[in-house]
Amino acid sequence: MLKLRLLTWDVKDTLLRLRQPVGLSYAAEAQARGLQVQPEALSRSFRAAYRAQSHRFPNYGRAEGLSSRQWWVDVVKQTFRLAGVHEDALLSLMAENLYRDFCSARNWELLPGASETLSRCHRRGLRMGVVSNFDNRLESVLAQCNLRQHFHFVLTSESAGAAKPDPEIFRAALRLGGVLPEQAAHVGDDYSRDYRAAREAGMHSFLLRTPGQSSQPEVPPGHILPTLSHLLAVIEEG
Structure with a gap:
């Protein structure tokens, strides 16, 4: 022993x-704002955005003075941009909502x-x-x-x-x-x-x-x- x-x-x-793939959670948030974005496209975009952000700012950008909240908000915005959503006010709203939602047990x-x-x-x-x-x-x-x-x-x-x-x-x-x-x-x-x-x-x-x-x-x-x-x-x- x-x-x-x-x-x-x-x-x-x-x-x-996670209870469901990231793309489904992101697509549901978009749908709540009147947008139809395919979950599969969002999953692909998320992987690309996450990989690029992790390479540019490792470990949530701690060494560069970023907060992890800002790090994630930027990832979410870029995920939607890569999937064809570009309205800044909408991107900010969805990013803040998703950052908060992934802190909860429902996800x-x-x-x-x-x-x-x-x-x-x-x-x-x-x-x-x-x-x-x-x-x-x-x-x-x-x-x-x-x-x-x-x-x-x-x-x-x-x-x-x-x-x-x-x-x-x-x-x-x-x-x-x-x-x-x-x-x-x-x-x-x-x-x-x-x-x-x-x-x-x-x-x-x-x-x-x-x-x-x-x-x-x-x-x-x-x-x-x-x-x-x-x-x-x-x-x-x-």
């Missing part, structure tokens, strides 16, 4: 996932086993924290989804000034948890940003692999979680 004192968690696609749902697994880990006496490449809305999202109470701390890339896979965000989590790397483990769904990055910081880590996802040959079978409900059994076998 691993002698763990701290368990850190990724959030998006590990504990929470997020728990992955199977998330709440039960967190509760069981808490009962086992494990201290828990979040390590996520999210912006400062995450505290509110977790609270609205009834998960915040499980965590001793919530560390976002925006607040840490470092984004996964930079090991510095994991070192910051270890400092917040007051433990040595070998006393901590991280749970996430991304091989490079979660599994490998945590190990490079000296921590243990587990990779959530849902059906249909490609496997990583570098990950021992004992480090793979087919569901979150497998976590405690894997820890006890480690």
